[in-house]
Amino acid sequence: MSYVGIVLISHSPKVVEGIEDIIRQVIKDVPIELAGGTDEDEIGTSIEKIQTAIDKAYSDKGVLLMYDLGSAKMNAEMAVEMSDMENIKIAEAPLLEGSYVAAVESGMGKSLEELVAALEKGF
Numbered sequence: 001m002s003y004v005g006i007v008l009i010s011h012s013p014k015v016v017e018g019i020e021d022i023i024r025q026v027i028k029d030v031p032i033e034l035a036g037g038t039d040e041d042e043i044g045t046s047i048e049k050i051q052t053a054i055d056k057a058y059s060d061k062g063v064l065l066m067y068d069l070g071s072a073k074m075n076a077e078m079a080v081e082m083s084d085m086e087n088i089k090i091a092e093a094p095l096l097e098g099s100y101v102a103a104v105e106s107g108m109g110k111s112l113e114e115l116v117a118a119l120e121k122g123f
Contacts, residue, residue, distance in 0.1 A: 004106040004115055005031040005057030008099055009067040009076055011044055013037040019099050027103040033057040045072045050079040054088060062087030062112040064102055068095045087112055093119040 008016040013036035020032055033053035038044040050065070057063045065076045065088065073090065080088050089112055091098055098119050105115045 001029075001109055002059050002061050003030045003109070004061045004102075004112045005033065005059050005063040006099060006102055006106065007033050007035055007050065007053040007057050007063060007065045007076075008095070009035045009045060009050055009053075009065060009072045010095065011037065011069060011072060013041055015068065015095070019096055022096070023100055023103045027107045030103050030106045031057045031059060032103065045075045047075045047079050047082070050076055051082065054079060054083060054085065058085055058088075061106075062089070064088075064106075064112060064115055065090045066093070066095050066099045066102065067091075089116050091116060091119050093122070097122075 010016045016034040016036035033056045035049040035053040039046045067073045067076050076090050102115050105118050
């Protein structure tokens, strides 16, 4: 079965590592990639890390980007614009809770649009 991939974007590598830890307690098969911190692993975000994570998490069902703060969203938007892939969405939901819900929904085989709808409905 194919799953919507998920990219976790945060200003802190530790934040996305912790969220992935929580999700992996119950969801094992959904592709989840991390884009935490700058290229030097300091506080901030990296367009290059986001692009790499998109490439790794991408599936035929697409990929959903989850972010923590405003500048992370801005870098996610730029990474999407620079990508030649289609079917990429940026979610408007809390990073921890939204990522968990998205992973559960993806694990049930739902589409990218269904994941976005579930997040919009729940938050």
